[in-house]
Amino acid sequence: MYSERGAASGVSPNRVRALSRLLRAARLLLLYCGLVVGLLLFCVPTYYMVTTSFKDESEVFAIPIHWLPHVFRPDNYPAAFRVAPFGLYFVNSAFVALSVVLLTLFFCALCGYGLSKYQFPGRDIIFYFILSTMMIPFQVIIIPLYVLVYKLGWTNTYAGLIIPGSVSAFGVFLMRQFLITVPDELMDAARMDGAGEFAIFWRVVVPLLRPPLATLAILTFIGSWNDFLWPLLVVSKNKLFTLPLGMTVFTQPLRQPYWTYIMAVSTVATLPVLAVFVSLQRYFIQGVVLSGMKG
Amino acid sequence: MAIPASAGLNWAGRLQRSLYRDLVFRRSIYGVIFVVPALLFFLVFSLYPTINGFYLSLTEYSLLKPPRWVGFGNYAALPGDMLFRQALGVTVTFVFFSVVPKALISLLIALVFIADFRGREWFKAAYFTPVLLSGVVISLVWKLLADPRGLLNIVLAPFTHGRQLFWLADPHLSPALIIAVDNWAGIPFYMMVWIAGLVGIPREFYEAALIDGAGRVQAFFRITLPLLKPTALFVLVIASIGAFQAFTLQYVMTRGGPNNHTTTIALLVYQYAFNYYRMGAAAAVSVVMFIVIIALTIVQVRWIRSEETSYV
Numbered sequence: 001m002y003s004e005r006g007a008a009s010g011v012s013p014n015r016v017r018a019l020s021r022l023l024r025a026a027r028l029l030l031l032y033c034g035l036v037v038g039l040l041l042f043c044v045p046t047y048y049m050v051t052t053s054f055k056d057e058s059e060v061f062a063i064p065i066h067w068l069p070h071v072f073r074p075d076n077y078p079a080a081f082r083v084a085p086f087g088l089y090f091v092n093s094a095f096v097a098l099s100v101v102l103l104t105l106f107f108c109a110l111c112g113y114g115l116s117k118y119q120f121p122g123r124d125i126i127f128y129f130i131l132s133t134m135m136i137p138f139q140v141i142i143i144p145l146y147v148l149v150y151k152l153g154w155t156n157t158y159a160g161l162i163i164p165g166s167v168s169a170f171g172v173f174l175m176r177q178f179l180i181t182v183p184d185e186l187m188d189a190a191r192m193d194g195a196g197e198f199a200i201f202w203r204v205v206v207p208l209l210r211p212p213l214a215t216l217a218i219l220t221f222i223g224s225w226n227d228f229l230w231p232l233l234v235v236s237k238n239k240l241f242t243l244p245l246g247m248t249v250f251t252q253p254l255r256q257p258y259w260t261y262i263m264a265v266s267t268v269a270t271l272p273v274l275a276v277f278v279s280l281q282r283y284f285i286q287g288v289v290l291s292g293m294k295g
Numbered sequence: 296m297a298i299p300a301s302a303g304l305n306w307a308g309r310l311q312r313s314l315y316r317d318l319v320f321r322r323s324i325y326g327v328i329f330v331v332p333a334l335l336f337f338l339v340f341s342l343y344p345t346i347n348g349f350y351l352s353l354t355e356y357s358l359l360k361p362p363r364w365v366g367f368g369n370y371a372a373l374p375g376d377m378l379f380r381q382a383l384g385v386t387v388t389f390v391f392f393s394v395v396p397k398a399l400i401s402l403l404i405a406l407v408f409i410a411d412f413r414g415r416e417w418f419k420a421a422y423f424t425p426v427l428l429s430g431v432v433i434s435l436v437w438k439l440l441a442d443p444r445g446l447l448n449i450v451l452a453p454f455t456h457g458r459q460l461f462w463l464a465d466p467h468l469s470p471a472l473i474i475a476v477d478n479w480a481g482i483p484f485y486m487m488v489w490i491a492g493l494v495g496i497p498r499e500f501y502e503a504a505l506i507d508g509a510g511r512v513q514a515f516f517r518i519t520l521p522l523l524k525p526t527a528l529f530v531l532v533i534a535s536i537g538a539f540q541a542f543t544l545q546y547v548m549t550r551g552g553p554n555n556h557t558t559t560i561a562l563l564v565y566q567y568a569f570n571y572y573r574m575g576a577a578a579a580v581s582v583v584m585f586i587v588i589i590a591l592t593i594v595q596v597r598w599i600r601s602e603e604t605s606y607v
Contacts, residue, residue, distance in 0.1 A: 031407070035418050038404065042422045042483060048446060049436045061444040111333035118326020126334055133341040139540040139561050140585040143568050143578045144344035144351055150358060167336040197325035226429030228543045233569070244431040248547060259439050266432040273427045285423070285487055 049270075053077070053263035060259045073260065077268070080261035088239065089246035090268070096161045096231075096242060097224040103166035104220045105213055111167070112175025113205050117187060127176065134169045139229075146233050160234040161242070165224060171216045178212045179205070215287040218280060222273055243269045351578035358572060369579035379580065381555050382563040385470065386539065389559060392474045393481070393538040398530050401482045405489030419490075423483045430480075430543030437476045438463065438548055463549055466556040473544050473557055481537075485530050492526030493519070528599045532592050539588050560584050 052060060053076055055069040062070075081087055115127050145164060154160030186208070190200045206213075228244040235241060247269065250262045277284050352369055354362035373379050408419055425433070440446045441462035448460055462472045496519065504514045542561040545551055551558035551566070558566070560580060568577035 028412070031410075031412060034407070039418065039421055041479070042425055044446075045436050045440060045479070046424050046428065048440065049432075052439065060439075061442070063449065065446060065449060107333045107336065110329045114326045114329030118323050118329070120323040120326050123326070123330075126330060129342075130333065130337055133337050136341060136345055137536055137540055137585065137588055139542070139564065140581045140588070141341070141344040141348055143564065143574055143581055144348040145340065146568070147347070147351065147356075147358070147574060148340070148344055164340050167333050167340075169337065169341075172333055197322065201329070226431075228429070228431050228546075229565075232546075233565075244429055247431050247435065250435065257438075262435050263439065266428075266435055269432055270428055273429075277427055281420075 049263045049266055052260060053267045055260055057258060057260050076260045076264045080258075080264040083258070083261055084246055084249050085238070086243070086246060086265055086268070089241045089243045092240060093225055093243040093269075094272075096158065097221050099158075099162045100165045100224040101217050101220045103162070104168050104171055105217055107167045108171030108175050108216060109206060109209050109213065110201065111172045112179055112209075113201055115172070116176045116179040117184065117205075130169050130172050134173070142229070142233070149234060155234055156237045156240055158240070161231060161240070164230070165220075165227075168216070168220065171220070174212045174216055175209060178209060182208055211283075214280065214283045218276055218284050219287040221276065225272060348578050348581060351575055352582045354575045356574040356578075358574060362575065365575065369576050370583075372576070373579065373583065378555065378558070378563060378566075382558050382560050385556065385558055386541075386560045388470065389474060389477075389541055390535055390538040393477050393541070394531065394534045397478050397481045397485055397534055398527075400478070401485035401530075402489050404482065404486045405493055408486070408490055409493045422486065425480050426483050426487075428480070431547055433476060433480050434544050434547035437472070437479075441472055441548075464553055466553050469549050469553060470557050473548060476544060476548075477538075477541065481534070485534065488530055489523075489526060492523050492529075496522045524599055528596065531595045531599075535591055535595070536588055539584060539591075 051067065051069060054073055055066060055076075056071040056073050059066045059070055111130075115123060149155060149160045149164060152160075154163070187200050187204055190204050195203065226244060227242070228248075231242045231245045232248075235245060243265075247262070247265055250257060250265075351362060353364065353366060355365050355368075356362040404422065408415060428436070442448075443459045443461050447462065448455070451460070460468060462468045500518050500522070501514055504518055509517065540561050541559050542565070545557045545559055545562050546565070549557045551562045561584070564577045564580050564584070567573045567580065
């Protein structure tokens with residue numbers, strides 16, 4: 001393209017090539033400048049969270065800014081965990097999130113299997129009903145859901161934290177769509193060998209479902225680990241606080257914020273999600289992209 | 296008497312068929328057993344609350360006494376309720392400035408990331424990191440950055456002539472800051488969604504367009520945009536539904552303040568229900584929110600569909 005133009009205007013091809021190389025270099029430079037600006041915007045807050053967690057409290061608002069701690073204070077971590085029982089909150093969060101994940105995986109796989117590989121009257125109506133519950137925004141039913149949990153006597157219990165999140169319509173949908181593409185012969189072969197229906201589910205179907213189950217597990221874990229609104233409503237007793245809920249003790253109006261501690265706990269709260277992200281990056285991004293569908 | 300051969304066949308066939316039917320029937324019982332737990336769950340924790348929400352919105356209910364029927368009283372009170380009117384305004388502003396920049400900026404970044412360059416995956420992963428943070432962590436980190444002595448004021452000093460801005464205490468700055476933080480946290484997510492959509496467009500389309508003599512800009516408007524319609528719809532609908540329900544940032548960063556300038560509808564529902572124990576009024580606001588969300592979703596679907604016809 002350039003050589004044609006060059007020939008037409010009588011400029012030597014060598015100079016045109018040099019010019020186009022220069023142009024490409026300039027564009028690349030511009031691209032990387034833009035990328036670095038974006039990198040700073042998206043990463044500095046998180047970076048600042050981690051570095052602040054290792055600073056001395058006197059450094060937090062130092063001018064000029066301390067981009068790295070001048071006094072390295074890893075003991076902020078144990079100290080922060082003494083301010084409030086964050087160890088307990090961490091265990092609560094982990095227990096709730098893992099329970100929600102296990103229940104969701106089991107019931108979604110079971111239901112998705114039942115909906116895709118068995119014939120019975122009303123099957124499709126049930127599927128569309130479950131699908132339609134995805135359309136109801138959580139905030140819209142939060143009051144009646146709270147009233148229900150209150151009447152069941154589940155406020156301030158693990159049941160109240162876990163059970164309302166223990167099946168996901170999106171999960172059922174994911175499992176059913178995956179199983180529809182699986183040939184029936186796989187299950188029939190197991191039937192020939194005399195396996196019971198539940199054994200077929202457990203030994204044949206669940207192993208087949210590994211990829212969508214991984215995606216659903218990641219999604220459910222992060223949703224539950226990071227959830228704030230539902231625990232805020234259901235739990236008012238300290239010993240049942242989850243980590244996000246416990247962290248809001250730092251935001252109570254009349255409290256002097258202790259930023260190094262706040263950032264230490266924030267960092268700890270982010271670590272499990274980071275671990276999942278690093279170890280299962282492929283499933284993670286796929287899951288996050290799909291998760292929007294959950295509404 | 297001998298049974299005719301055909302009748303015997305028929306009989307055997309019928310037996311076989313009924314055995315088969317029996318087998319299928321017995322098997323289908325398992326299908327029902329597998330589906331019932333999840334079905335019960337959705338009936339109890341989705342359908343029942345949805346219906347009960349409509350009912351509660353027509354009552355006065357404080358949890359302690361049984362609900363008292365008030366008809367449309369809760370709804371009739373809303374237009375005159377200053378808190379509700381203010382929250383509606385706050386929410387509409389928030390939804391607009393949460394959805395539009397988020398969708399556009401994330402699309403721009405996604406367009407950069409579908410090009411080939413060194414270190415692309417590395418940059419993409421780094422851009423993605425805000426998605427790992429929970430709403431509470433995001434709020435706390437930005438509360439630190441937005442402190443009058445904090446990083447935000449230091450970085451912005453050249454533009455503000457070194458004035459100390461009270462981001463979370465100023466009635467104009469605090470909604471703006473929360474919108475900015477919401478964009479910061481949401482753009483990386485939608486960037487990934489756009490990338491997934493862009494990668495799904497077959498390369499042949501662009502090759503064909505190049506052969507036909509289309510430029511890159513033309514290819515973008517004639518090929519990329521129309522084929523991104525499903526992704527665009529997804530982004531708009533999901534982002535608006537999310538924005539309408541915004542709660543955590545507002546709750547943790549400002550508690551809806553100063554002077555309710557960041558009190559969204561979702562926060563108002565929470566306040567009605569758990570500060571004033573007016574479950575009925577809270578449910579009524581939820582129902583209004585539901586109707587607005589559904590209406591907005593329908594408008595967006597229609598809009599994208601009508602655009603589609605004009606392109607083809």
